[in-house]
Amino acid sequence: MNAALAPHMTACQQAAAERYFKGSASLCHAFLQAGLAQFPNDMAAIEMALTSHDSAALRRLAHSLKTALGMLGFEAQKQRALKLELAAFEGDWSAATMAWHSLAPDLTHLIGIGQPQAG
Amino acid sequence: MNQPESDADDLNFMTTRSVARQLGLAVRSVQLMVDRGELEAWRTPGGHRRIARQSVQKWQTRGSDDRLQGLVDGSKLPADFMPSQGAALVSTQNGTVLLIEDSIHFQNLVKLLLNQEFPDVALHVAGDGIVGLAMAGQLQPDVLIIDILLPSIDGATLITTLRSHPQFKGSQLIVLTSLDTSQLGPYRFALGGVPVVHKPHMVTDLPPLLASLLKASRTP
Numbered sequence: 001m002n003a004a005l006a007p008h009m010t011a012c013q014q015a016a017a018e019r020y021f022k023g024s025a026s027l028c029h030a031f032l033q034a035g036l037a038q039f040p041n042d043m044a045a046i047e048m049a050l051t052s053h054d055s056a057a058l059r060r061l062a063h064s065l066k067t068a069l070g071m072l073g074f075e076a077q078k079q080r081a082l083k084l085e086l087a088a089f090e091g092d093w094s095a096a097t098m099a100w101h102s103l104a105p106d107l108t109h110l111i112g113i114g115q116p117q118a119g
Numbered sequence: 120m121n122q123p124e125s126d127a128d129d130l131n132f133m134t135t136r137s138v139a140r141q142l143g144l145a146v147r148s149v150q151l152m153v154d155r156g157e158l159e160a161w162r163t164p165g166g167h168r169r170i171a172r173q174s175v176q177k178w179q180t181r182g183s184d185d186r187l188q189g190l191v192d193g194s195k196l197p198a199d200f201m202p203s204q205g206a207a208l209v210s211t212q213n214g215t216v217l218l219i220e221d222s223i224h225f226q227n228l229v230k231l232l233l234n235q236e237f238p239d240v241a242l243h244v245a246g247d248g249i250v251g252l253a254m255a256g257q258l259q260p261d262v263l264i265i266d267i268l269l270p271s272i273d274g275a276t277l278i279t280t281l282r283s284h285p286q287f288k289g290s291q292l293i294v295l296t297s298l299d300t301s302q303l304g305p306y307r308f309a310l311g312g313v314p315v316v317h318k319p320h321m322v323t324d325l326p327p328l329l330a331s332l333l334k335a336s337r338t339p
Binding site: 020021022024027030031034035038040041042044045047048052054056057059060063064065066067068070071 | 128129130131137172173176221222223224225227228231232235268269270297298318319320322323
């Protein structure tokens with residue numbers, strides 16, 4: 001894990017691990033690492049669902065992301081994913097696009113800090 | 120000079136491995152689906168398949184009614200159908216669990232949990248309701264862990280279908296969802312008597328429940 005990820009892991013270990021991982025920092029860490037590897041696929045699938053106006057797929061993707069982000073302690077991002085899920089459920093594409101534009105940079109940032117450092 | 124071959128997915132195309140993971144199938148099964156024209160793809164100069172995301176989504180969401188018939192008993196499975204994990208379609212001495220879950224995040228967490236707490240249990244994973252139904256027919260698992268919001272057919276319809284077939288009488292069911300009480304309303308018709316585990320609490324709640332159901336499945 002790179003140094004930039006450490007503060008997120010600290011938060012994860014301190015709060016989320018206690019609340020959602022029965023106090024197991026190692027399980028929380030493993031779930032986080034797997035999640036960071038999956039986020040690029042989630043982002044591409046969400047873009048596809050938005051482009052094709054596939055509300056069922058968008059709802060499922062946002063719903064999954066919302067729960068995963070919440071369990072990892074990323075509360076603000078969880079709320080953005082919830083907005084995306086609700087917009088998808090209601091078929092409100094304008095709201096869905098806005099919600100996605102709010103969430104996507106956060107995911108990109110998380111993916112970035114999860115990358116192994118060069119050198 | 121050949122084009123560089125990316126081994127990563129992009130917005131429009133996916134690698135065979137990614138599609139296999141998304142559909143809960145073996146890589147070889149996906150390769151054959153491409154070769155049969157069931158998925159739209161092109162090949163890199165090195166011969167690697169790059170599969171259109173849209174065709175994967177179409178495959179997942181195409182009319183399910185005509186696909187349900189024959190899946191449970193395996194009579195309409197393609198000859199080359201292979202589940203994603205474990206080539207042998209037999210129950211192990213310590214139990215077989217089939218997870219039907221489209222979210223890779225929660226597939227991962229269930230795998231982590233089972234590796235940690237049930238290392239001798241064989242876990243198979245389906246990423247789609249239709250594939251899950253087919254795998255259930257082949258595996259006859261001791262326990263099925265079923266998500267509700269699934270591509271192709273939802274978890275409630277899946278449970279109703281399973282319950283209508285006597286061959287699954289011995290299989291124990293668990294619903295794994297993060298839908299809240301009101302969101303579960305439309306699916307409640309199928310959930311009578313089925314324990315529900317809320318995803319955020321799965322690390323605490325799933326292992327003891329799974330242990331008791333695995334035990335019950337072995338009790339004559």
